[in-house]
Amino acid sequence: MRPWVVSRAGGTRSGGAGGPGSWLLEVGGSARNPTRLPCIEVLGGLPRQVFRVFRPRGSSRVQGSSDRLRPRRQQTYLKERRTMTTVLIIGATGQVGRVVVEEALAREATVRAQTRSASRARRRLPRGAEVVEASPSDVDALCPVLTGADAVVLTHGTDSDGRGGATFYDVVRAVIDALDALGQPTTHVSLMTTMNASHSATVTGYEFVEWKRRAERLLRASGLSYTIVRPGWFDYQGSGDRRIDLRQGDLVTGQPGVDRHHIAQVLLEGALNPSGSRRTVEVFSASGSPVTDFEALLAATRADEPGSLDGVLDTNNVALTEEPARVQEDVARLAGR
Numbered sequence: 001m002r003p004w005v006v007s008r009a010g011g012t013r014s015g016g017a018g019g020p021g022s023w024l025l026e027v028g029g030s031a032r033n034p035t036r037l038p039c040i041e042v043l044g045g046l047p048r049q050v051f052r053v054f055r056p057r058g059s060s061r062v063q064g065s066s067d068r069l070r071p072r073r074q075q076t077y078l079k080e081r082r083t084m085t086t087v088l089i090i091g092a093t094g095q096v097g098r099v100v101v102e103e104a105l106a107r108e109a110t111v112r113a114q115t116r117s118a119s120r121a122r123r124r125l126p127r128g129a130e131v132v133e134a135s136p137s138d139v140d141a142l143c144p145v146l147t148g149a150d151a152v153v154l155t156h157g158t159d160s161d162g163r164g165g166a167t168f169y170d171v172v173r174a175v176i177d178a179l180d181a182l183g184q185p186t187t188h189v190s191l192m193t194t195m196n197a198s199h200s201a202t203v204t205g206y207e208f209v210e211w212k213r214r215a216e217r218l219l220r221a222s223g224l225s226y227t228i229v230r231p232g233w234f235d236y237q238g239s240g241d242r243r244i245d246l247r248q249g250d251l252v253t254g255q256p257g258v259d260r261h262h263i264a265q266v267l268l269e270g271a272l273n274p275s276g277s278r279r280t281v282e283v284f285s286a287s288g289s290p291v292t293d294f295e296a297l298l299a300a301t302r303a304d305e306p307g308s309l310d311g312v313l314d315t316n317n318v319a320l321t322e323e324p325a326r327v328q329e330d331v332a333r334l335a336g337r
């Protein structure tokens with residue numbers, strides 16, 4: 001396929017962001033006589049509807065490959081902090097979920113706290129949260145609780161489900177399908193997995209970690225705005241570790257600790273800030289001052305490559321062909337929408 005090119009109308013090299021229509025997306029024809037489409041929106045000097053863009057050093061042109069364009073379902077890029085009126089928290093009664101509920105309430109969001117048992121959950125959750133009972137792997141049950149949600153945060157722990165942890169994947173799949181059924185493509189999904197999630201069980205020894213990697217891959221294939229948060233060991237941080245330390249590449253080993261508030265903050269701020277989108281980050285706590293500028297924290301990390309199933313700096317990735325057939329089918333189905 002011919003590479004696509006984005007350039008400014010009239011070939012101008014002037015500075016500034018330009019306005020809608022001042023960028024042209026070349027999507028067909030020949031290099032001499034390309035078919036050009038005006039871009040509808042411009043964000044930070046780049047056309048909003050282009051899925052992946054990069055600007056060669058010293059050039060006003062932006063290039064990419066046409067196989068990375070997603071004409072039907074465009075990735076959402078935020079210009080500014082998102083308004084989070086309503087957030088659904090799945091796994092809200094868990095060690096991390098409870099802290100996400102607290103932190104979301106502190107941000108004055110309407111909090112829907114999902115559980116499989118409302119009576120049990122009400123005893124564990126603050127009164128400000130609306131407890132919603134639903135099976136998290138059931139699309140029909142999720143639709144009403146997801147309706148109108150600006151963000152969904154998943155902190156479910158399903159390692160001991162008697163299925164090797166496959167429920168973890170089923171929940172993420174159901175959330176994606178429910179958002180699709182509802183026609184809510186702009187709902188942000190923040191997903192907690194674990195450090196080492198990118199590796200196969202031959203490295204970690206835990207089958208449930210495989211299902212976390214598969215769930216991450218499904219979310220990346222979904223085209224939704226997402227933040228994937230891989231925490232270190234809960235509560236193993238030192239007493240002075242008040243700073244959030246974000247890493248990428250899934251290279252950290254051992255038992256680095258993380259404050260559960262730090263996990264909750266990155267899950268929520270990933271949904272709120274423009275640079276939280278399409279991120280895969282490992283989260284630890286380190287010595288230093290608490291983070292006050294979450295956009296700056298997230299902007300210092302790299303976004304995942306469009307069209308890639310893996311975190312941007314992950315290495316030694318498991319081939320998709322080595323995943324179970326149903327995972328391959330799900331990824332193909334989502335990527336083909």
Ligand SMILES: NC(=O)c1ccc[n+]([C@@H]2O[C@H](COP(=O)([O-])OP(=O)(O)OC[C@H]3O[C@@H](n4cnc5c(N)ncnc54)[C@H](OP(=O)(O)O)[C@@H]3O)[C@@H](O)[C@H]2O)c1
Binds near residue numbers: 094159
């Ligand atoms: N411990 C660590 O240091 C550490 C580090 C990194 C990552 N992790 C990962 O974090 C997760 C645990 O987090 P956590 O301790 O906050 O969670 P958790 O307390 O184990 O579970 C969170 C909630 O998930 C729901 N849940 C549990 N089993 C389920 C099932 N089979 N189907 C549907 N929902 C289910 C439960 O909610 P209801 O009963 O209310 O429905 C539960 O309260 C694990 O997956 C673990 O791999 C842990």
